[in-house]
Amino acid sequence: MRLEWLEDILAVIDTGSIRAAAERRAVTQPAFSRRLRAIEARLGVELFDRSRKPVVVHPAIAARAEEFRQAAAALAEMTAELRRAGRARHGRLVIASQHAMTATLVPGLVAAELGAEGPGLRLRTANREDCLALLMTRQADVMIGYQTMAEAAADPGAFLERAALGTERLVPVATPALAARVPAAAELPVIAYPADAFLGRVVAAEIQPRLGPGLRLLPRVETALTLAGQGFARRGIGIAWLPAGVARADLDDGTLVDLSDVLPATRLSIVALRLALDHGPAAERLWQALCRPAASPAQGGTGGAAAP
Amino acid sequence: MRLEWLEDILAVIDTGSIRAAAERRAVTQPAFSRRLRAIEARLGVELFDRSRKPVVVHPAIAARAEEFRQAAAALAEMTAELRRAGRARHGRLVIASQHAMTATLVPGLVAAELGAEGPGLRLRTANREDCLALLMTRQADVMIGYQTMAEAAADPGAFLERAALGTERLVPVATPALAARVPAAAELPVIAYPADAFLGRVVAAEIQPRLGPGLRLLPRVETALTLAGQGFARRGIGIAWLPAGVARADLDDGTLVDLSDVLPATRLSIVALRLALDHGPAAERLWQALCRPAASPAQGGTGGAAAP
DNA sequence: GGGGGATCATGCCGTTTCTGCATGTTATTT
DNA sequence: AAATAACATGCAGAAACGGCATGATCCCCC
Structure with missing residues (x-):
């Protein structure tokens, strides 16, 4: 028995379908389907009634959900405690x-x-x-x-x-050459953050809506790593929204200029x-x-x- | 956390060395050594002091041995119970x-x-x-x-x-042709059982010692599967010691003959x-x-x- | 303190297991 | 009966794992 197995089984019990459970467990549905089969095989027990389309957890298994939950929690707690103790030793x-x-x-x-x-x-x-x-x-x-x-x-x-x-502050920055073209431009080359990254969500929620109506952002590269974004910005690839702390040195020495007077910034x-x-x-x-x-x-x- | 991990760790705690624990866990020492490292890595904790030669379990870990044992027992019990319940359902x-x-x-x-x-x-x-x-x-x-x-x-x-x-009875049998040569022979071609199989141990303990002093067994093939041994015996490859129940039909129709009057048998x-x-x-x-x-x-x- | 022996680690390689993607099959819905 | 959603399967690449041979340490004892 493995903690992962318990978590897989509980995911199905909780979500009611393999597809949803797969999502929760962050794997594709086929992979997860196989994983469940493997668990059943190794356990030697049929856990689900697969003749129904959203699979039905066998009642005898569903009845043990609480037991599974406790065992999973105990195991997770045990490893967490081990880690804490391991660190404490050092x-x-x-x-x-x-x-x-x-x-x-x-x-x-x-x-x-x-x-x-x-x-x-x-x-x-x-x-x-x-x-x-x-x-x-x-x-x-x-x-x-x-x-x-x-x-x-x-x-x-x-x-x-x-x-x-x-x-x-999260400020828009660019090379002086690029910055000079900003006021007149209708399309701005930008260093974008992936939509699923934290800063991507921040830009989507707090920067994009406040852009002028005729202004479009044209992603030139996409990176979740602020420091990589800084690197691209330095090379004039596009405008990057960077934390002020990251950009400060470049702003001070003129490598980059602050565009927050013409483009939205946020805090x-x-x-x-x-x-x-x-x-x-x-x-x-x-x-x-x-x-x-x-x-x-x-x-x-x-x-x-x-x-x- | 996995039951196997707990069992691996407990094996080291109990035996006091990786080598002995590897034996108990039925893998080679190098494989087991790697497994432990992988466990440590995934757990993020150093479990053993490897600077000592029979590795020493860190005291903070050894102190948790009982906790591990209980968790392992609980998990094993849980899967056993699941199996029982699964069967009961059918x-x-x-x-x-x-x-x-x-x-x-x-x-x-x-x-x-x-x-x-x-x-x-x-x-x-x-x-x-x-x-x-x-x-x-x-x-x-x-x-x-x-x-x-x-x-x-x-x-x-x-x-x-x-x-x-x-x-x-476990009786020696052979084809009539081969059986005819037995009384005079000093070397007997036999269908051997592997030394680590049950019947191999039986033959070694109860048949071999009772063979005549000048008589040697010459293994022609080795199989742990009685029925395969029977197949070889039928083809005259050698003498096989077979359970009477397996050999009966062949003995009745003359395909094989019983040699227990000239060779040792056991029960x-x-x-x-x-x-x-x-x-x-x-x-x-x-x-x-x-x-x-x-x-x-x-x-x-x-x-x-x-x-x- | 210098072998000798035991214990553990590492390099290499074949096998197994796992995953994602594309696609097929089947239960459920309208 | 068609459409849809859920699950299964074929395939190929990646990662994990094991065994074997061998190297590096530590421990013990003379």
């Missing part, structure tokens, strides 16, 4: 942060606030979704990431604690998140240090450097 | 039997004793070790197999219940085994029917046919 704390912040904001936070804490600190960087997954599976103690102002105003939910670290909230659970003393210290608002170097700063 | 009983008996003895038992029970009965055939595994994992309700007379006299252990169904006990646990009503009826000694058609019979 006296390590793990911070998960979104790619864009790793190079700019986070080093400042860590250096400024955690000087003495330093040695046992590890940084993992990923996209926002994966960061959240690291947090939920307890592979990370704290996550630092962006939220939209709307998200930051909403209740974080019962499982999460949140601390606001500041805000940062992102920078937050720290952690599970609302027991934490070790080191994790607690880290959290307290992050929460101390005075120490926060956010507000568009590059971390460590003073804000204007 | 009203099915599963009998595991050794290959050799499936064709001869078991049909007689089933037909004679279970006439009415018939429809929901399923027969699985495997070697003795796998039959036992089927029993232990509750994929089978009852196992029917051979034991040596010594085994049959010993305590079956706390987990197993045993019922003696009779005995059967095997035919037993039914089941786990000493709760059983469903159908399983209980089956067991009672098997235990009824009068009905047993054993004693070398081919099952169904009357014994001499």
Whole structure:
């Protein structure tokens, strides 16, 4: 028996169909169908009545759903606890942060606030979704990431604690040559974020609607990685919406110019998140240090450097 | 988390070394070493201190051994229970039997004793070790197999219940042509059983030592499958030691002749085994029917046919 | 402290398992 | 009866896994 099997079975029980369960388990329907067959074969039990079209979970199996749920939770808890203990053995704390912040904001936070804490600190960087997954599976103690102002105003939910670290502007930038052509242009070459990435949703929700009516965005390249977007912008491929902290150095030395007077910009909230659970003393210290608002170097700063 | 992972970890905890644990888990040491690394990687935790030569389980992990054991037991129990319930849904009983008996003895038992029970009965055939595994994992309700007379006299252990169904002779047989050469020969071509198979051990322990001093066995082919051995014997490849029930038809029609007057034979006990646990009503009826000694058609019979 | 032996790791390669995509089949709906 | 949605299947590429041979360490004992 495997935790994955329990989760697969529960997905079918919960969603009521293989197709929907496949989606929840993030595989294609054929692959998931096979997986279920394999589970049945290895278990030696027929779990579903496949003669019905949305498959029906055999009643004897459905009756055990709660048992499955508990076993799955116990296993998940066991591995989470193992991870926590494993880290504790090294006296390590793990911070998960979104790619864009790793190079700019986070080093400042860590250096400024955690000087003495330093040695046992590890940084993992990923996209926002994966960061959240690291947090939920307890592979990370704290996550630092962006939220939209709307998200930051909403209740974080019962499982999460949140601390606001500041805000940062998401500004349109381009090379001076490209920028000069912007006011007259009807089509703007842009570095786009994928629609399913966090910044892609932000741009779609908060930037696109505020563009002038005759103005169209023409995606030249698409990347989820802010730093890659910065690279393209530097080469004049298109306009990129970058966090101010990422763009600051290029803006200062004139490689890029700020277009936020002619194109919409928006503001992102920078937050720290952690599970609302027991934490070790080191994790607690880290959290307290992050929460101390005075120490926060956010507000568009590059971390460590003073804000204007 | 997977049951297999827990079992792997527990194997190391119990045996104190990777090599020994690999043996217990029935894979080679390199493969097992890799498996452990993969588990550590996927768990994100270092489980062992590999700088010591028999690896040392990290104390934080060793401290959780009991937790692991309970989780493993719970998972194993859950799958076993699922299997039982799955079978019960079909009203099915599963009998595991050794290959050799499936064709001869078991049909007689089933037909004679279970006439009415018939429809929901399923027969699985495997070697003795796998039959036992089927029993232990509750994929089978009852196992029917051979034991040596010594085994049959010993305590079956706390987990197993045993019922003696009779005995059967293991007799040396050969084609008439080959048999004619036996008395004078110093080397006998034989159909050998693998040393790690049940009958291989029986031959090694009870037949070999009783051979005349000047007599050598020359394995011509090796097979664990009695019926395959019979096929070879029929073609005159060598002498085979076969259960009387298997050989009977060939002996009756003269295809093979019985050499037990010039070569050692031995006697095997035919037993039914089941786990000493709760059983469903159908399983209980089956067991009672098997235990009824009068009905047993054993004693070398081919099952169904009357014994001499 | 220097073999000798045991334990674990690694390179290589064949086998098995798993996945996605495209497409076929079947139950359900209208 | 046709349309639709749900599930299965054929296929090919990728990843995981195992065994074997061999290399690198650690432990023990003289």
